[in-house]
Amino acid sequence: xxxTLHLNGLKVSLEEGATLLDAAKFLGFPIxxxxxxxxxxxxxxxxxxxxxxxxxxxxxxxxxxTYPVQxxxxxxxxxxxxxxxxxMILELLLASCPQSRTIQDLASAHGIRIQRFRQEHEDxxxxxxxxxxCEEQMMAKAIGFRGRGQARSIGTPFDIKSDxxxxxxxxxxxxxxxxLRCTYSEPERxxxxxxxxxxxxxxxxxxxxxxxxxxxxxxxxxxxxx
Amino acid sequence: xKKEIVQSILKKNDGSRSGLISIxxxxxxxxxxxxxDALRMVAEKTKRSLVxxxxxxxxxxxxxxxxxxxxxxSVCLGTACHVRGGPTVARGFEKNLSIxxxxxxxxKEFTLETVNCLGACALxxxxxxxxxxxxxxxxxxVPGIIExxxxxxxxxxIDTDQRVFPVEVSCARCNHSLMDPRHPIDGHPSIRVTVxxxxxxxxxxLSSLYGSYNVASEYEIPTDAVAHIFCPHCHAxxxxxxxxxxxGAPMVPMIVRGxxxxxxxxxxxxxxxxxxxxxxxxG
Numbered sequence: 001x002x003x004t005l006h007l008n009g010l011k012v013s014l015e016e017g018a019t020l021l022d023a024a025k026f027l028g029f030p031i032x033x034x035x036x037x038x039x040x041x042x043x044x045x046x047x048x049x050x051x052x053x054x055x056x057x058x059x060x061x062x063x064x065x066t067y068p069v070q071x072x073x074x075x076x077x078x079x080x081x082x083x084x085x086x087x088m089i090l091e092l093l094l095a096s097c098p099q100s101r102t103i104q105d106l107a108s109a110h111g112i113r114i115q116r117f118r119q120e121h122e123d124x125x126x127x128x129x130x131x132x133x134c135e136e137q138m139m140a141k142a143i144g145f146r147g148r149g150q151a152r153s154i155g156t157p158f159d160i161k162s163d164x165x166x167x168x169x170x171x172x173x174x175x176x177x178x179x180l181r182c183t184y185s186e187p188e189r190x191x192x193x194x195x196x197x198x199x200x201x202x203x204x205x206x207x208x209x210x211x212x213x214x215x216x217x218x219x220x221x222x223x224x225x226x
Numbered sequence: 227x228k229k230e231i232v233q234s235i236l237k238k239n240d241g242s243r244s245g246l247i248s249i250x251x252x253x254x255x256x257x258x259x260x261x262x263d264a265l266r267m268v269a270e271k272t273k274r275s276l277v278x279x280x281x282x283x284x285x286x287x288x289x290x291x292x293x294x295x296x297x298x299x300s301v302c303l304g305t306a307c308h309v310r311g312g313p314t315v316a317r318g319f320e321k322n323l324s325i326x327x328x329x330x331x332x333x334k335e336f337t338l339e340t341v342n343c344l345g346a347c348a349l350x351x352x353x354x355x356x357x358x359x360x361x362x363x364x365x366x367x368v369p370g371i372i373e374x375x376x377x378x379x380x381x382x383x384i385d386t387d388q389r390v391f392p393v394e395v396s397c398a399r400c401n402h403s404l405m406d407p408r409h410p411i412d413g414h415p416s417i418r419v420t421v422x423x424x425x426x427x428x429x430x431x432l433s434s435l436y437g438s439y440n441v442a443s444e445y446e447i448p449t450d451a452v453a454h455i456f457c458p459h460c461h462a463x464x465x466x467x468x469x470x471x472x473x474g475a476p477m478v479p480m481i482v483r484g485x486x487x488x489x490x491x492x493x494x495x496x497x498x499x500x501x502x503x504x505x506x507x508x509g
Contacts, residue, residue, distance in 0.1 A: 144277030146284045157280035158262055164275070 005073040020064035020075055021049055029077045032086065032106055034093070034176055035127035036065045040136055045127045046093070048106070050085050052076040061085055086110060096122045102176040123178060124154055130171035140164045143171060231256050232264045236271045246272060246282055250289055259290045287341075295330045295337035297375050299323075300354045301363075304343030307350035311364075315351050316340050318365035322372055335376070355379060390437040393488055393501075395480040400460035404480065406431065411440050417480070419464065420456040423447055430455070436488070436501060449495040452476070472498035 001016045007027055014023050019042060024031050034046040044066035051064045053075050061082065064075075076082065090107045095117035097103055103125075128145070131154060135141045142165035146153050156162040172178060235252045239245050249272070253264050260283050269276040283289045301316040316338075320326055323336050330337045346352050349361035353371070358379045360371055392414045396403045406418035411433040421430035421443060428444030430453075447453055455464045455478045466479040468489055475493040482488050482503065491498035 141275035141277050144275075144281050146281060148285045157265070157276045162276070 003069045003071050005069055005071070005075065007075045008077055014069050016069070018069050020051055020053075020062070020067045020069060020073075023069055023075070024051070024064060024077050031064055031077055032109070033065060034102065034106065034125075035129055037129055037132075037174065040129065040132040042066045043128050043132065046125070047089050048086060048093075050082055050089075052079045052082050083110075087112060091116060093125055096120045097125050097177045100125075100177045125177050126152060126154065127176060128154070129174050129176065130154060133170045133174050138166070138170050140166060142166075229263070229267075232267050236268065246274065246279065247286070250279075250283060254289055259293045262291075293330065293334065295334050297336050297356050299336060299338045299375075300341045300344070301327070301338070302342075302344045302346070302350065302352045302354075303340045304347065304350070306347035307343075307352055310350045312351040314365055315353060315363045315368070318368040319353070319372075322368050336372070390435050392434045393436050394434065394483040395488060396483065397457035397460060397462070398464060398466075398479050398481050398487070399462040400457060401481065402457065402459040403483075404457070405434065409442070411442060412438050416442070418458060420458045420461070421447065421453045422456065423451050423453040429458070432490070436499075439497060447494040450493060452493045455492060468500075470496060470498035471500075472496050 002013045003016050003018075004011060004013045005023065006012075007023055008029060010027060012023055012027055014026065021031055021033070021036065021042075031049045031051065034048045035043050036046075036049060042065040044063040047063055049064045050061045051067075052059050053062055053067070053073055054060055055074055059081075064077070087110050090103070090110055090112055093103050094107045094112065094115065098115070098119050098121065126145075131144055134143050140162075142162035143154055143156055146155060146157075156165065232253055235249060235256065238252070239249045246268070249268055250260060253260055253268070257264065265279050265283060266276060268274075269279045272279075283291065299319055301312060301319060303312045303316065316327060319338050323331055323338055325331055325336070325338055327338050327340045344352055344354060344359075346359060346361070349359065351363045353360045353363050355371060355375050356379055360367070394403070394405055395417055404417045404419060405415045407415040409416050409418065409431050411431060412435050414434050416431035417434050419430050419432070421428060426445045430441060430443040430447075433440040452475045456462065457464060464478045464480060465476055466489065468477040468479070469475070470477055470491040470493065473491060473493050473496045475491055475496065475498075477489040477498070477500070478492050479487050479489050482501070484503075486501065486503035489500045489502070
């Protein structure tokens with residue numbers, strides 16, 4: 001069945017079951033995403049893809065990656081309220097993971113120039129991409145969420161190597177927070193790959209001649225200096 | 227870890243993929259904590275991944291992955307208790323037990339935890355020790371509570387407590403008295419019966435005080451074993467139709483002198499019992 005809705009004033013018909021994010025993509029309206037990924041189930045963790053639905057007093061913000069299309073729905077993808085919310089989310093993400101290039105790029109694209117919040121330097125924004133990758137694409141379920149609230153973290157049960165982990169590296173590959181360190185499968189873009197290889201690529205310089213390292217301080221460099 | 231305990235709990239919850247929490251609750255109640263082996267077994271038997279089981283076990287505060295102490299002290303730090311000095315009380319317990327909140331003492335006697343609200347705000351600051359509520363706590367009361375808990379909060383002074391009284395019972399079939407003055411328990415004549423479990427057969431002496439669970443027996447009866455109790459005189463099995471309201475094991479009926487029936491649960495460790503008095507006249 002087809003569903004007709006109004007997106008930024010334009011009428012669009014979509015297959016039932018599609019999400020608002022699909023609708024926006026279909027019409028070419030850009031919506032920034034972070035925890036969303038093609039091939040993984042929608043999760044709605046990062047809230048970066050918020051859009052405004054409804055009109056007047058009933059208007060509310062929803063995450064477009066998890067909201068299914070509805071007949072006659074009025075959606076605004078770039079209202080001032082949406083942009084304000086997105087900027088705030090990005091500022092908070094930037095404060096918790098300032099070293100992530102993905103987040104830096106997104107923040108920059110949204111015109112964030114100053115950092116108002118204290119930097120936390122967390123390694124993880126709990127977007128759950130790696131958890132879904134492990135379960136849905138690698139069929140392993142080696143890592144998952146643990147604890148709750150402030151103590152929530154991602155990892156293996158009991159913090160020991162999981163029996164079902166095949167060391168595929170998929171979790172690191174799609175991680176938006178540690179991406180800078182983990183693009184080892186593409187040597188020309190690799191910075192270090194130290195997390196995947198005991199012998200980091202910057203040490204084998206013959207393979208990575210054009211390598212520029214942003215890692216400072218770098219554990220591998222410190223070890224091989226002597 | 228007792229593998230069999232976990233296995234029996236899993237068997238009880240057999241067949242359904244729902245009910246993970248109730249399985250974990252049962253293990254937590256039996257073992258006092260969720261061991262790694264137990265979680266692995268649960269994951270395997272319920273066909274879940276270990277990650278999912280671990281996520282649930284770490285999500286709820288009711289579950290603990292570390293062994294807990296024999297006594298659990300919860301100090302409330304909810305809003306009402308907080309403004310009335312809950313944190314001071316918590317510090318008092320920490321100082322007295324030399325542990326931090328969330329830790330267990332070295333002798334595995336006490337576990338101290340802080341909770342966010344116990345729903346007893348009018349009693350604040352409140353602390354709960356093994357299910358006993360201590361309202362309007364002061365730090366000066368802390369050592370007393372710890373001392374009382376060491377002895378056992380359920381400890382009853384037999385001589386002074388009026389909730390405990392002796393009963394005299396006889397066999398429901400031959401009406402022969404079961405009282406044995408030669409082997410007193412709790413300072414009163416014991417109830418002497420014959421007990422049979424597994425392949426063992428021997429004597430069992432029960433306290434005749436209603437409310438006391440003290441027993442002596444020829445062979446140690448394992449906890450949770452359901453024993454068969456026989457009259458030592460007519461050798462008939464003491465068994466009625468009733469089932470224990472606590473655990474479902476058969477109840478053992480005995481005639482109370484003065485009229486009435488007392489029933490005790492045949493399962494070792496189960497405290498299910500019932501006193502049915504009829505035809506007594508107080509004159």
